[in-house]
Amino acid sequence: RVRMSDASDLSAGEEGQEEVMTPAELIARLEEAWLNEKFSPELLENKSELVECVMEQITHMEDNLQRVRKGDVKASVHRMEIDRIRFVLSSYLRSRLQKIERFFPHVLEKEKSRADRDPTFLSPEEFAFAKEYLANTEVYLRNVALKHMPPNLQSIDMLKAVPEPCLDSFVFLRVKERQENILVEPETDEQREYVVDLDEGSQHLMRYRTIAPLVASGAVQLI
Amino acid sequence: ISFCLHNMNEAKTEGKSELIPSIKFRHSCLLRNQRCIAAYLYDRLLRIRALRWEYGSVLPTTIRFHMCAEEMEWFNQYKKSLATYMRSIGGEEGLDITQDMKPPKSLYIQVRCLKDHGEFEIDDGTVILLKKNSQHFLPRWKCEQLIRQGVLEHVIS
Numbered sequence: 001r002v003r004m005s006d007a008s009d010l011s012a013g014e015e016g017q018e019e020v021m022t023p024a025e026l027i028a029r030l031e032e033a034w035l036n037e038k039f040s041p042e043l044l045e046n047k048s049e050l051v052e053c054v055m056e057q058i059t060h061m062e063d064n065l066q067r068v069r070k071g072d073v074k075a076s077v078h079r080m081e082i083d084r085i086r087f088v089l090s091s092y093l094r095s096r097l098q099k100i101e102r103f104f105p106h107v108l109e110k111e112k113s114r115a116d117r118d119p120t121f122l123s124p125e126e127f128a129f130a131k132e133y134l135a136n137t138e139v140y141l142r143n144v145a146l147k148h149m150p151p152n153l154q155s156i157d158m159l160k161a162v163p164e165p166c167l168d169s170f171v172f173l174r175v176k177e178r179q180e181n182i183l184v185e186p187e188t189d190e191q192r193e194y195v196v197d198l199d200e201g202s203q204h205l206m207r208y209r210t211i212a213p214l215v216a217s218g219a220v221q222l223i
Numbered sequence: 224i225s226f227c228l229h230n231m232n233e234a235k236t237e238g239k240s241e242l243i244p245s246i247k248f249r250h251s252c253l254l255r256n257q258r259c260i261a262a263y264l265y266d267r268l269l270r271i272r273a274l275r276w277e278y279g280s281v282l283p284t285t286i287r288f289h290m291c292a293e294e295m296e297w298f299n300q301y302k303k304s305l306a307t308y309m310r311s312i313g314g315e316e317g318l319d320i321t322q323d324m325k326p327p328k329s330l331y332i333q334v335r336c337l338k339d340h341g342e343f344e345i346d347d348g349t350v351i352l353l354k355k356n357s358q359h360f361l362p363r364w365k366c367e368q369l370i371r372q373g374v375l376e377h378v379i380s
Contacts (some may be wrong), residue, residue, distance in 0.1 A: 055313025076330055083327040083364060090320040093312065095318070101272070125311040132304040137268065140297045145260050153257050161261065 023057055027085060030054050034092040036215055039172070039222035041208050042165040043107055044215065048123045058082060079150045092193035100130050103165055108134060134158065159217050167209040174203045177219040184210055271298050275305065276321055277371060293299040322367055332363045343369075 013146050021029070033047050068075045100107050100122070111122050122130060138158070146154045161197050179198040182205065187193035198204065202221070216221040230246045252342055271294055274282055280302055287295065292350075310317035339351035353369075358378065369375040 003226065052313050053320065055315065059315065080327065080330055083323070083330075086318070087323040087326050090318065090323040093318070093320045097308070125308050129304050129308045132300065136297055136300040136304070140293050141261060141264060144264055144291070144293045145257075149257060150253065153252075155252055155260055156257070161258075 018040055021053070023099065026050075026053055026057060027088075030085070030088055030092065032218075032221055034088050034095070036222045037092055037095040037099075041167060041169045041171075041216060042212075043096060043103065045123055046120045046123045046126065051089065051093070054085065058089075061085075096126065097129070099165070100126060101133060104130050104133050104137075104164050106164050109159060155175075167212065168207050170205055171208045171211075172223045173205065173211060173215075173220045174206050174223050175200055175220050179214060179219055182210065182214075224314065230293060233260060234272060251261050257311065262320075268293065272301060274298070275302060279321070289334060322364070327363060331360050332366060333360055333378040334366055334370070336374065337376050338374055340369070340374045 029050055031048060033044075037044055049170060061078060065078050065082070068078070071111040072076060107122065108127075111120065111127060111130075114120070141156060142154075146156065178200045181195050182198055183193060183195055185194035198220070211220055215222060252267075270349075271290065274286060275298065278286075282290075282298070289299070309319055312318040312320070331364050336355055336357045336359070337354045339355050343351045343353050343365075345351065345362060351359055351361070353374065366375055366377075370377055
């Protein structure tokens, strides 16, 4: 659970696992999630709480803006700020939606087969959207083409027909937490295993598959 | 596939096993045709999907003319799904993510009106008359949709 800090915050540690963030930290987290989602070939973990907090923040800022005197220079700066944050949030959600649409059967399969305690990849609303997209597309294909085909060809396996994300694509990343012994290439008959250490602050171009868990944990940032 | 196997079994039992390669070949051809058709139709769907993001909820008649009834139905369902999703964002009124497609560079922009669009209200209550060829200095976020629809043109001097 995440909560925005305000003037009356005295009991930060009291409420169990609640985390308190300043607006600046919230926006920084949003930008990190945005860049990671933008540059990752697959759909990343769902960050609904972050989205909710950002929306609250935007509403809060717009309310403040109403109370500012018209024509005040501060108003323009705040307006710009709100627009920027809204752009980043919209872009983040668009990235996610595009990946959901592009890989819809795989995304649904992944979500269905995850264990209860694993983090979700789709928010409930995204899950509903993905299911509707699948149903919509199946109905369309059936009515336009499949029902006119010979009996044994009247279905299409979406999991086979729709390509999966290419996890071997290369991504740029910056290291936030030092990592040791990252296996870049496994040992084969022709080569020794290729292992690197990732120093904090260094930047690399690597195969996404190698560092996927590090993106999820926040140890590296895609750029 | 089961039909193909059925044919193959029939061929075996009737002693016509030399037909099996033909059956397999015919089945591969049919599958390939199915894949080609599905690929063509799916590609059309992707373009139709892009139309929602480019033109908004109402498609120009020239485009609608090129769509079959089932495609229109798919578009309407997609629109609905998208709207439901957007309304659910953040837990209050939602967020229209088909707006803010580009990073904001400036607060107000100079726009020229390309066609008559009637009256247009901006945030502080003032009403602007969008008459063809008129130019206005308007808040950028209000103009995005109209620029995409071709009603306004961003003037960069």
